[in-house]
Structure formats: structure tokens, C-alpha cells
Amino acid sequence: MDLFPLLLSLRVAALATLITTVIGVSGAYVLARLDFPGRGLLEAVASLPIVLPPTVLGYYLLVVLGRTSPIGRAWEAVTGGPLVFTWQAAVIAAAVASLPYTLRAATAAIAAVDTAYEEAARVCGLHGARLAITVTLPLAARGIVAGISLAFARALGDFGTTIMVAGNIPGRTQTMPIAVYDRVQAFDYATAGLLAAVLAAVAIIVLLGVRWLERSTT
Amino acid sequence: MSLTVDVRASVGDPLSPSGAFHLDARFEVAGGLTVVAGPSGAGKTRLLRLLAGLDRPSDGRIALDGEPFCDLASGVHLPAHERRIGMVFQQPFLLPHRSIRSNVALAVRTGTRADRRDEAMELLEQVGGVDLAHRRPGQLSGGQQQRVALARALAGHPRLLLLDEPFSALDVPVRDRLRRIVRDLVSTAGLPTLFVTHDPDELLVLADRVLLAEHGRFMTVTDPDGAIAAMRAPGPQDRPAR
Amino acid sequence: MRGTGRAGGLVLAVAVGTAVLTGCDRGADAVTAERPLLVAAAADLRPAFTELGASFEDATGEEVVFTFGSSGQLAQQLLEGAPMDLFASANAAYVDRVIDGGVGDAATQRTYAFGRLVLWSRADASSRWEDLDALAADGGPTNLAIANPDHAPYGQAAAEALRTAGILDQVRSKLVYGENVADTQRLAATGNADAAIIALSLAVAADEAGEGRWTLLDDRLHEPLQQVLVVTATDPDRASLAGRFIDHVSSDAGRGVMRRFGFLGEGEDPPATWER
Numbered sequence: 001m002d003l004f005p006l007l008l009s010l011r012v013a014a015l016a017t018l019i020t021t022v023i024g025v026s027g028a029y030v031l032a033r034l035d036f037p038g039r040g041l042l043e044a045v046a047s048l049p050i051v052l053p054p055t056v057l058g059y060y061l062l063v064v065l066g067r068t069s070p071i072g073r074a075w076e077a078v079t080g081g082p083l084v085f086t087w088q089a090a091v092i093a094a095a096v097a098s099l100p101y102t103l104r105a106a107t108a109a110i111a112a113v114d115t116a117y118e119e120a121a122r123v124c125g126l127h128g129a130r131l132a133i134t135v136t137l138p139l140a141a142r143g144i145v146a147g148i149s150l151a152f153a154r155a156l157g158d159f160g161t162t163i164m165v166a167g168n169i170p171g172r173t174q175t176m177p178i179a180v181y182d183r184v185q186a187f188d189y190a191t192a193g194l195l196a197a198v199l200a201a202v203a204i205i206v207l208l209g210v211r212w213l214e215r216s217t218t
Numbered sequence: 219m220s221l222t223v224d225v226r227a228s229v230g231d232p233l234s235p236s237g238a239f240h241l242d243a244r245f246e247v248a249g250g251l252t253v254v255a256g257p258s259g260a261g262k263t264r265l266l267r268l269l270a271g272l273d274r275p276s277d278g279r280i281a282l283d284g285e286p287f288c289d290l291a292s293g294v295h296l297p298a299h300e301r302r303i304g305m306v307f308q309q310p311f312l313l314p315h316r317s318i319r320s321n322v323a324l325a326v327r328t329g330t331r332a333d334r335r336d337e338a339m340e341l342l343e344q345v346g347g348v349d350l351a352h353r354r355p356g357q358l359s360g361g362q363q364q365r366v367a368l369a370r371a372l373a374g375h376p377r378l379l380l381l382d383e384p385f386s387a388l389d390v391p392v393r394d395r396l397r398r399i400v401r402d403l404v405s406t407a408g409l410p411t412l413f414v415t416h417d418p419d420e421l422l423v424l425a426d427r428v429l430l431a432e433h434g435r436f437m438t439v440t441d442p443d444g445a446i447a448a449m450r451a452p453g454p455q456d457r458p459a460r
Numbered sequence: 461m462r463g464t465g466r467a468g469g470l471v472l473a474v475a476v477g478t479a480v481l482t483g484c485d486r487g488a489d490a491v492t493a494e495r496p497l498l499v500a501a502a503a504d505l506r507p508a509f510t511e512l513g514a515s516f517e518d519a520t521g522e523e524v525v526f527t528f529g530s531s532g533q534l535a536q537q538l539l540e541g542a543p544m545d546l547f548a549s550a551n552a553a554y555v556d557r558v559i560d561g562g563v564g565d566a567a568t569q570r571t572y573a574f575g576r577l578v579l580w581s582r583a584d585a586s587s588r589w590e591d592l593d594a595l596a597a598d599g600g601p602t603n604l605a606i607a608n609p610d611h612a613p614y615g616q617a618a619a620e621a622l623r624t625a626g627i628l629d630q631v632r633s634k635l636v637y638g639e640n641v642a643d644t645q646r647l648a649a650t651g652n653a654d655a656a657i658i659a660l661s662l663a664v665a666a667d668e669a670g671e672g673r674w675t676l677l678d679d680r681l682h683e684p685l686q687q688v689l690v691v692t693a694t695d696p697d698r699a700s701l702a703g704r705f706i707d708h709v710s711s712d713a714g715r716g717v718m719r720r721f722g723f724l725g726e727g728e729d730p731p732a733t734w735e736r
Binding site for chain 1: 646
Binding site: 114116117119120121123124125126127131134139141 | 270271297298300301305307309313314315327367371373
């Protein structure tokens, strides 16, 4: 079995999850703890990737990252090649598609933290980022971790959005889900089944691992 | 030391049985332990929150030894984390994911990590909780947790100590023990303290003086019996709904 | 405290692991001639080009990697900057569009084969339809799969054939669309469609597995499926490598393979064995 799609998928999902964790958790903190005009709208927009069909999402990403877009041109100026149809574009696709999972779960978890803990800590001298990291986030950890693991699974399994912005280039951007599709297109059902089983097994192992981690820290 | 309070704020939810009313606190308190007494819903908790900086008054000024905590007329509002006040709430609110020692050390504001740990141990000793140092809050009883909360409140070398019915959820013998600890600590440290309670026994044991709260207003009281009678009177919450 | 330490350790492990995995791929990202030749090819070419790719590798030692899809989608991706070196479309129009869009060297544009349509169904299907009229008559299939005419040349040709045969309106309600012609065959192969109009090359490939029964359709029913290719590589080394692959496909041996898989040269007749 060619290992490239599996390694690529793991790399893409890991990087995408790193990105969505940083953006998702900090964004969730803002949404849960700050009140500002337009907050509801921002929340709704941030949830769009779940609501939109993957190919629609892929289309918009293509518009935003394509060769004629400002981002695409800047990338090309720096690296000499387009951003689309690279594994980095696959990371962006997976990150955009999976961000809402972390964001929503973390927002709910942070909002559920009793502000009394934060108040007690404030009186003790904690504030700002230190307060968030020492008090709020650990208290919300359960929900946040659940969101992150869901986001990872989603990033690992992305197909429609990835294939639109990164294409199906064997040895370059052909992730596991795309490889399964490609094998089916080639009528090679045996390999397709094997790849699908491996992908499912990896996802299950990771999710079980997260559960074990959760248990051992509470 | 002198705590000068002259603030207004609105209290309560218009839809609740006690209705909304206005807090209008004008008083001055010298050092020692001042018990803030009065019926439920009189605004005692609100007063402490205003002093701590957890709530903002709509108007007025609070100053400790001449230094303003807030002064709405000149736009000053010192946030809670800068006031160097210690506070113990009705619930301990200790961080469950950290050890007891770590919980107290977090509130020590200066020094290296090792210094803070040492200081935390000293504070735990003062409240009689040294052997709890390496446990987690979840493993402690309510009384033990409040001891730790007290140690934490003292950790930042506060200039003012606020306690909002800290022992009301605990058993009588535990309460007695803890009350004694508070009394001793306040005396030895000479720490100005406001202690909210609506338990008349606590008033008798602790008070150097009494601030009586009634419907948002506060009066310094010299006659403890009168205060106790007022405390036993039905509060706004207890009145039958109109 | 211990909990945060362990969680922190895991985050670190993931970060390091990621960095390692990322590092491994640096070579493939570099724009060098050591990268395999990337060929974007229409879905119907999969069986033929897979074999030709293997023989090219044996002959030259150069690796070829294919992305198969519907010609319209591949053209779209090329215009968006997909880094393919060669585009082998199932028609001429998409190649024109790509060249008009500034991608591809017009001088290298050429017709490499003509495609044919067949009416295909599973070998074990209870019913069989020998010609297009049978599709519209009583006892016709419940559904008929063709490639999506919006972006798949074989789908356009199939729709055209149905229209020319005068039965498009009658069968319209039975039509199901495959994303590309290979997907279309899969619809029939899995029994989701009773019959399909697909490329001859795919029917021939399925024959190897004894999988289907088919009838060759008259090529006067549609515009010729003139399959055109163009070199799209910008780097001269890769363009020349693409050229070598084209030569390989156009060689006598290459043409033999193409013919065997159902791609005819200009003016060639299909071999007698195909007439079913």
C-alpha cells in the first residue's frame, strides 16, 4: 500500500488542527466573554463552513486563494508557484472546514465556566491572558478538547473542499479520502476498501487516545 | 486606616420578590473587624462587590487611606486585580485542576516560583491547613476548602479583607473553629476587615463594630442588641408577595 | 498541575511529529526536474494511459503520474494554476479554453485519437438493450447514466446522440449523471443505473474483467470526439519531458495500445472484433 496519502493526511490534519486550535480557542474566548455589536453575526459567519456544501466552500476558497487573488499573488511572489494545488492549500481547506467544530464547542465550554471563579481570581491579582490561561481555559478544558478532537476527525476526512483547492495530484495533494475516491474511480475496489479501513482505524485510534488523555488528567 | 465609602448603585432584579432598589452607602470605617449585618437582600453582598471592584457604582467614590479605588466624578476606576484586597466568598471557588498549595501560591503576587510556594505553605500553616498542601480541592471538605480560601485571600498582603458569609454553608462546630481563626488573624495582622453575616452569633463573637444594612442603606451601630434585633427582623425577601 | 504537564507534553509531541512529517516532504515540493511528469488526462484515458505510463517508465526511467477527471474540471483546475505538465482532454473545446486562458503552448496542440460511444450494461443484467431505440421503448431501462454534459465531453456526445436519434425527450426523465465518464460507468457497474452510455475505452477495459456487455454506437450520431492534448508545462525541461511522453503515445507501439483500448486514429476503422 502506498503510504503517501496516509502520511499526507496525517500531516494535513495535524497542522490544520494546530491552526484551528489556536484560532478556535482564542476566538471562542472572545465570543464567550466579550460582548460587542455584531457578535451574533460573527458567530453565524464562523459557523458557515458546517452549513455550506464542501464544494461551495471549496469554490469560495479558490476565489480567495487562487492565482488572481491578492493572497494567491502574494504567495506566488514569495514562493514562485501558486498556492492552490499544493499541500499547504490542503491544510487551509481542512482548517477552514473544521474550525467551526472547535469554535462552537469551545465557546459553549467557556461560557459555561462560572464567572465566580474568574472573579475570585481577579481579586487575587490575575487578569487578562494569565487569567484566561490559568483559570478559564482549564475549567473549560473538557469541552474544548472534545471540540478539538472532532475538528481533527473532520480535517482528516475532508474531501470536497480539499479536492477543489488542492486537486487530486498523486504524490502531492492526494490525501487518503481523495485516494479512496480515486481508487473507486479506477474500479479498484479492493484497494479502496483497504485505504478506507486504514483511515477509519487511524481516526478511531486518535479519538480513543484523546479520551484516554482526558480520563488520565481528571 | 480609613475606608471612606460614598457610592450609589442599583441592586437586584426588578422582577424578583424583593424588587430592585438603590444602594446608597455613605460611611467611614476605621481598622479592626467590622461586621456588616442585616436581613437578606439588604445589599450587603453588593457592597462588598463594589469594594472589591467586581461591580461598578453608578455614582460616587470609594477610598482607602485617601487613595481612591473609584471616583466616578474624575473617571477613576481601579480594576479588581489592582486593588490588593483579599476576599472570601460563600463558596471557596478554588481551582479544581491545581493543588491546594498551587491555588494559594497563585495569589502571592511577588517573588520567584519557589518563593511563592514557600509563602503559600506559611499561609496554609496560619489557617491550620499545612497537611492539605498537596491535595486537590475536590478531595477536601467544605470547611477545609474555606480555610484554604482564607489563606488565598491573605496571600497578596491585602490592605483590606472582605468576607461574604464565608461560613454560612458549613456546620456549626466547623464555623466556630474558622471564626476563631479569622478573629486571630485579623488581630495579629491588624488587617481591616469587613465580614458580612446574617448569623447573630457570629456578630457577637467577631465584631469590633457593626455596620447595619437596611434596604440599601448602611448605618454604623453602637448597640449590638439593637443590631441583632434588626438582623432577626424579616427582610424584603421574607415579606409576602404583593 | 500534573494534568497540564501531560497535556503540554502531548501538544509538544504533536508539534514535533508534525514538523518531522513536514520536513520529509521538502524534496517533493522543490521545483526540480526530478519531480515525476504530471499528466492531467480525461477519465476515459485511465486504462490506456496507465499502461502507456508504465511502458514509458520502463523505456526511459522517468516516472509519470496521472490525475484523471472530467476534461472540463481539469481545464478549470489548469486555469486556476494546477501544476500539470500535459493536458490530454476528451475534446478540443477544453484545450482551446485552456490555451485562451494563457495556459499551455499552442504549438504543441494536437489530436491524439478519436473516441467512440457504446451503450453498456452489466454482464449479469436481466435485460439488455441493443440500440438506442430500445431505450425509449417499453421495457426500456429504469434509468440511464451518461456523463454530465456540462463539463464531460462524453456526456455532451451522449446527449447529442440521444437527440439525433430522436429519443432524448423520452429518456430525459430516466437520465442520471456521472461526474465524468468513469463515474458514469461505475453507476451502471454497481447496478445504480440499468444502462450507461460510456467511452469505448472503458468498455474494453471492463471486458478484461468480464464485466459488461455493450454495443458500439454509430459515430454519425454525434460530433467526432476528437481528443486533443497540449503541453502545459512552463519549465522547458518538463515541457520537453512531456513532449517525449507524447512521442511515446504517438509511436507505433503507442498507437497499438491506444487502438486496443478503443481510441482510433484519424480515419481508422474499429477492428472487427469490436463489432458486437
